[in-house]
Amino acid sequence: MLNGPEHLASPGPLIAIGGAEDKLGKRTVLKRFVALAGGENARIAVIPTASSLGPEVIEVYDALFRSLGAEAVVPARPESREEAEDPDLVARLDDVTGIFMTGGNQLKLSAIVNGTAFGEAIKAAHQRGVVVAGTSAGASIQSSHMVAFGSGGSTPKQRMTQLAAGLGLIRDVVIDQHFGQRNRYGRLLMLVAQSPGLLGIGVDEDTGAVMTEEDGHEVMRVVGRGVVTVFDGRNVVSNAHEARRAAPLLASGVVMHVLPEGSVFDLTDKVFLPQKPKVDPSEAEELAVAGRDLKRLARDIAAGDISPTVLRRRLARQHTEGDRA
Numbered sequence: 220m221l222n223g224p225e226h227l228a229s230p231g232p233l234i235a236i237g238g239a240e241d242k243l244g245k246r247t248v249l250k251r252f253v254a255l256a257g258g259e260n261a262r263i264a265v266i267p268t269a270s271s272l273g274p275e276v277i278e279v280y281d282a283l284f285r286s287l288g289a290e291a292v293v294p295a296r297p298e299s300r301e302e303a304e305d306p307d308l309v310a311r312l313d314d315v316t317g318i319f320m321t322g323g324n325q326l327k328l329s330a331i332v333n334g335t336a337f338g339e340a341i342k343a344a345h346q347r348g349v350v351v352a353g354t355s356a357g358a359s360i361q362s363s364h365m366v367a368f369g370s371g372g373s374t375p376k377q378r379m380t381q382l383a384a385g386l387g388l389i390r391d392v393v394i395d396q397h398f399g400q401r402n403r404y405g406r407l408l409m410l411v412a413q414s415p416g417l418l419g420i421g422v423d424e425d426t427g428a429v430m431t432e433e434d435g436h437e438v439m440r441v442v443g444r445g446v447v448t449v450f451d452g453r454n455v456v457s458n459a460h461e462a463r464r465a466a467p468l469l470a471s472g473v474v475m476h477v478l479p480e481g482s483v484f485d486l487t488d489k490v491f492l493p494q495k496p497k498v499d500p501s502e503a504e505e506l507a508v509a510g511r512d513l514k515r516l517a518r519d520i521a522a523g524d525i526s527p528t529v530l531r532r533r534l535a536r537q538h539t540e541g542d543r544a
Contacts, residue, residue, distance in 0.1 A: 256317030320357025
């Protein structure tokens with residue numbers, strides 16, 4: 220369902236998933252996507268264009284999203300730029316509340332979708348409030364600049380990877396996926412060293428970077444099992460302009476943020492936003508009881524109303540309860 224006239228709506232959330240999202244256990248990342256898409260009212264378009272698999276990839280996500288409570292799943296798979304101009308296919312995105320792009324080959328996805336009516340429909344849906352998520356290739360294409368291909372490794376080297384145009388749903392960033400698992404630190408550092416105006420975002424597997432617009436700022440929240448790594452190269456000193464082919468690059472002054480689940484990062488100001496720690500209600504009650512016991516013990520000691528033997532027993536009990544908590 221539409222959220223009203225496009226010029227009155229706020230852009231929907233974006234979720235960049237690092238690939239290999241849990242589909243059988245807690246399914247934390249996928250649950251967050253379905254919830255943002257409307258829960259039991261969610262109508263989700265699945266776009267598996269990047270995948271080399273057949274209809275089974277749609278069957279998997281259809282079963283997944285329905286099992287998580289979504290109302291409907293709509294397949295939308297252009298396999299050529301000609302199909303991506305088909306009005307009937309484009310119209311499938313008109314009344315969805317969520318769009319999910321699968322993994323596969325991001326260069327294939329970009330080559331088929333970018334600059335077509337289908338690609339414009341994805342961007343229009345995002346602008347009117349639809350949540351757009353993608354895993355692996357579907358994560359990379361969300362940014363204005365996309366990693367086309369490249370090797371792994373921890374050392375940034377000249378020509379280690381190459382950029383292509385993404386959908387531009389979020390600007391001035393480049394998103395890489397399977398980040399820690401495939402050791403893609405070097406290639407993201409290379410891109411940041413060559414283009415310091417881009418914020419490098421590396422997303423681990425079974426991890427989502429949930430990006431929302433809040434008070435004119437793009438804010439990212441991390442959900443899932445791994446971490447999101449951010450490289451800020453605004454003050455980088457590099458030899459990228461003169462290094463020879465495959466030579467290691469100088470990249471000094473890059474600020475790195477490693478953000479586990481629950482972390483919040485302002486992508487506009489490029490700063491970490493500390494959050495107040497959340498206390499489990501059961502743990503809070505245990506702490507309150509322990510605090511009251513300590514206060515009573517302090518009063519008894521001050522009044523001289525407690526024997527050394529009883530004091531030792533009560534102190535031992537306090538230590539035991541503290542270890543258990």
